[in-house]
Amino acid sequence: MPEAKLAEFGRAYAAALLAGDEVAAELVVREALDAGLGMPAIDDEIIAPALWLVGDLWERGDISIADEHLATEISLRVLALAREARRVSQERPKHRVMLAAPTAELHVVALRMTGDLLRDAGYDVVMLGADVPPPALAVSATRHKPDVICMSSTMPGGGDQLLVSMHEVQEVWPGAAFVLGGRSLTSRLRMLPGVEICERVTDAIEAVDALVKRAASN
Numbered sequence: 001m002p003e004a005k006l007a008e009f010g011r012a013y014a015a016a017l018l019a020g021d022e023v024a025a026e027l028v029v030r031e032a033l034d035a036g037l038g039m040p041a042i043d044d045e046i047i048a049p050a051l052w053l054v055g056d057l058w059e060r061g062d063i064s065i066a067d068e069h070l071a072t073e074i075s076l077r078v079l080a081l082a083r084e085a086r087r088v089s090q091e092r093p094k095h096r097v098m099l100a101a102p103t104a105e106l107h108v109v110a111l112r113m114t115g116d117l118l119r120d121a122g123y124d125v126v127m128l129g130a131d132v133p134p135p136a137l138a139v140s141a142t143r144h145k146p147d148v149i150c151m152s153s154t155m156p157g158g159g160d161q162l163l164v165s166m167h168e169v170q171e172v173w174p175g176a177a178f179v180l181g182g183r184s185l186t187s188r189l190r191m192l193p194g195v196e197i198c199e200r201v202t203d204a205i206e207a208v209d210a211l212v213k214r215a216a217s218n
């Protein structure tokens with residue numbers, strides 16, 4: 001990673017500590033992880049220097065002892081969250097995600113984007129593509145045993161197709177949870193348990209992570 005980018009993360013993290021802003025501090029570390037920086041570099045190049053700065057400011061009387069304690073607490077919390085994020089990402093290859101569009105649905109660009117994002121994030125991805133009738137989806141689910149099935153529906157009436165597909169899968173493979181997206185989703189679909197709705201493909205990783213975690217804790 002370029003020095004300038006690293007320095008930018010360092011400055012942003014220190015500013016978050018001094019503002020007492022835990023969310024901003026966590027965001028910096030998440031962005032650094034997403035940018036490919038490993039935890040050792042985050043510890044040594046971002047978190048430690050920010051805490052040294054906090055110590056210096058306290059010594060000079062520019063901030064209070066309470067400010068220093070708050071900065072330390074935020075950093076400990078950020079470390080715990082980063083540890084959990086790493087654990088989740090290390091677990092992903094053990095979980096399978098199947099993707100399909102329902103009967104007569106040919107719009108699959110968002111579905112393919114979702115599949116690529118999930119594969120890059122580490123998930124074991126099975127892409128069935130467009131126009132998959134419910135019985136075929138159910139047979140495929142029993143064969144591949146996905147933890148999560150992502151579906152996309154664009155055409156009017158597609159929401160009903162999704163309901164039929166989910167019902168048919170649940171009859172034979174009740175272990176699957178669902179992530180749904182697309183402009184034809186109805187409010188009825190938004191209320192179902194074990195179903196996450198995504199407005200954007202970039203929401204898919206968080207949604208699948210949440211469903212997998214929920215299943216593990218049941």
Ligand code: B12
Nearest residue numbers: 104105106107108109110150152181182198199200201204
């Ligand atoms: C490309 C395209 C096609 C291609 C699809 C090719 C393919 N392999 O996918 C082809 C030419 C086949 C096609 C056909 C048709 N199309 Co068309 N098509 C489009 C177009 C131009 C782009 C769709 C697209 O890929 N968008 C990009 C993706 C990334 O965005 P998105 O699908 O909107 O998804 C976003 C979210 O909804 C969400 N999302 C969606 N699904 C999922 C799933 C998951 C798991 C997650 C996490 C998120 C997520 O993430 C995305 C944002 O990040 C749209 C225009 C538009 N405004 O959308 C029309 C459009 C969707 N098509 C339309 C129509 C009418 C048709 C046809 C009936 C045309 C015809 N007369 O033949 C047929 C029907 C085909 C069928 N039975 O499905 C209408 C639909 C209107 C409606 N819903 O009432 C649109 C809106 C065009 C219009 N303005 O009229 N189409």
